[in-house]
Amino acid sequence: MITQTDVPLSSTENTSYSTRILTFTATLWLVVATLGQWIFAAYILLFYGRPALTGAFEKWNRVLPHGYVEGDWKGNFVVGLHLLLALIMVVGGPLQLIPQIRKRLPVIHRLIGRVYVSAAIIVSAAGLIMVWTRGTIGDHTQQISISIQAVYIILFAIISIRKARSRNFKSHRSWSLRLFMVVSGVWFFRVGLMFWILINGAPVGFDSKTFTGPFLTFLAISTYAIPLSLILLEMYFFACRKNNFTLNIGVSLIIFLVTLIMGVGIFGATMGMWLPRI
Template identity: 30%
Template sequence: MHWITGCAGAAAISGLTLLAVPVLAFAAYSLLFGLRGLGLDLTDETYLYTPDGTSANLAVFSHMVLGALIMVLAPLQLIASLRARFPAAHRVLGRVVVTASIVTALGGLGYIALRGSLAGPLMDAGFALYGVLVLVAAIQAWRHARAGAYARHRAWALRLLVLVMGSLIYRLHYALWYLLTDGLGSTAQLDGPFDQVQYVAFYLPYLLALELWLRRSAPAPHAAR
């Protein structure tokens, strides 16, 4: 029995370690890209840089820095043993994650408003919806924690986590698709059929799956708060 528990524990730890690799790699990429964009002129390197566009650059590159931060911090908030041992740290980190999520979403939305995304209105719409959902999830997670409504807090915190990971999932979808099809239906302007599905496919199906899981695992109505 102990052996089985030990194996399950080892499998869980190996699984989490495997997941941590792409998360940390993408967070490091995003952090470096963001810091370079905030400090250097990247005109010749990326279309995301606006020459003499202080607000647009601040919006897009600060969203990369803070996005990287939440991608690393948000999963830590889920670890029950950490929450139980260091409740004060959970509260402090929670405030950091919520604030950084709000600023990340506002940065992404600000960039869309100022410059627009590479592929235009459809991509703008998909990414803007993503930003609004991040905003709503962060605010709701915070509100319900403040009110002591922990079941609701947990549900919104999970939604926020799935959304934050969406940013990595977006790139993983592309990596897998290029590996399997050599980029069928994807263009450099990100306006091919595959790209268009991607405008929402990196977060909506995962949010839906989470909703189904939350519904199936919900306690009896009188127990939920």
């Protein structure tokens, strides 16, 4: 007796099946990333926000070298603004990617979008000022890489705005996703770092005191200067355009593997970095 499972799937059915898998893995990635970013948002709010409310700004220096400098109100204002807007972006970014909000609450979507894009540009500019005037941990490769990321953010934000104003919403969504990926670079760096430490059981390939070494050079370049997250997104776009069974399955497997790595990194960052500080 021949059952339905004995009948080979047609090429169209195969493609449809692989498209659903691609959509599922992309959705799973978004869910995990959203959870991780909102945990990071809670860390920013509690670690930096609580000292600000009590006037204990010097506690920022536990993580940010020279984050607070007594008497330098202009520089301190820039750092505080950077942190506040970073919090807004980490919370608002994933909200912009939820289809239900975009379709059912377009006014809210546009409002959050305007705040998000504006915050991205201001944070990037403030970040550049912080890196090159107050310094940061790490070497010049890390500083240059994160500066390149700031240029990406400003450029993608401007393009995203222009596409929305011209009502080219399909292109606007694509550039908004690209913006989200590069904006999340600092978060990807932390998650990648904690994944690496977890699987090795110790800092390997870098000096934890000077925060320099070959692994951190690779991580900075691959999250800031040549973002692997952006490459992954372009692979997803390409698979969606081609709608080919083999390509869909291949990209789905890569996205799923990246999601697993990201999940482990989020767990490591939460338990080893964010939670102990709050």
